[in-house]
Amino acid sequence: MSTAQGGPYERAHRPTRPEGAPTVDRRSAIRQAALRLFASQGYRSTTMTDIGAAVGIRGPSLYKHVASKHELLAEIMIDTMDQLIADNAAAVAGTDDVREQLRRSTEAHIRYHARHRLEAFVGNREIGSLEQADQDRVLSRRSDYERRFRELIERGVAEGAFCVRSARIASYSILDMGIGVSSWFHEGGEFSVDQLAYHYGDTALRIVGARHPGPAPQEHDLPLG
Amino acid sequence: MSTAQGGPYERAHRPTRPEGAPTVDRRSAIRQAALRLFASQGYRSTTMTDIGAAVGIRGPSLYKHVASKHELLAEIMIDTMDQLIADNAAAVAGTDDVREQLRRSTEAHIRYHARHRLEAFVGNREIGSLEQADQDRVLSRRSDYERRFRELIERGVAEGAFCVRSARIASYSILDMGIGVSSWFHEGGEFSVDQLAYHYGDTALRIVGARHPGPAPQEHDLPLG
């Protein structure tokens, strides 16, 4: 059940590293190990002993670097939402065209869920494992993030660029597709991250029934069109 | 949150029911309570004491009705996949038109995820909590289910009815949208289950770039079209 067990031997009382230098490094190693374990075994099934073993120390020694197991999970999930929001802000900042903004927002969404599969996966599965205060922090960020997509689509509809019955459901559709990516994507498969992002950018535009820009309104034969 | 709690009183040593009659009823009550608790707290955080309390008995008494906590989870998840596959088989059986088959498949998918939110939610979150043999059973059914959508889309492309770059990704997109529904849908909201299913049926046809049937090929202005 445990992981990087170097075997029960040659472990007793290895002296500390050359004096406190790589402590910062150590902390991120712990976080990374925790993330991997949370993703593969679940938060609840991962023990401090597991996390310690993954970085070569005992469970109780982790408390020199982190305050608690909860803190590790909360940090991962809050940072994930902050990154998604920051990426989205950058995506919409580059253009005024609502179609292009939706394409870039979707690409950023997909890129994050493909490149940071584990963070996204844990972030979506372990919300209920957070303490109330941290759960509130994550959920309010998630609401912000969802609103960005919804309002973008509403604007597209208002401008006549998009055609959907419900901007809310269209935004959920696009977001949920991306969340799914974090479950099945792996590098080295049929598509690269960039190809995947571009593909989903197109799909998002299909979902919202995007019409080509230009002076003359165009016809198309889509359902709901 | 709990169900048939008769209160903590009048509980000590109630004699068994009129001889083995409602045992079947009891068992499904236990299963329903377990499902609710697994969904809200997670499998690992739900105790046999919790489940027992939800049906008005003590934890150890559950073992008169179920073999183990694992069995409860495995049953829920396997039945869920069997139901999805059966619904899909019924959906495609009613017509030969590939567009209509995709629409009905998507509607059935959405309907299940809206009507059986908890089953779908638990089924997607707790795969890692299953024992190996049960996990294999669930994953092989899931593969079957995914293949049905993928092959349907491949056929649509071959017939010239659909236009996608990757049938696999298109099928994941549609399936993942549905999975998402089980996270946010609740009855009494903006849409009924039927409206939601119809809406997503349209969206699926947009995703695959469905063209209208008929002798004359038509033009449209979709990306990837």
Add this chain to the structure above:
DNA sequence: CCTACCGATCGGTAGG
């Protein structure tokens, strides 16, 4: 960074 250990929890069994 370690060992020793506390306090609490939990799935399941024994025996009635």
Add this chain to the structure above:
DNA sequence: CCTACCGATCGGTAGG
């Protein structure tokens, strides 16, 4: 269907 309880696990602390 109950109480009593076993065996195991776990997050975190004490003290070095």
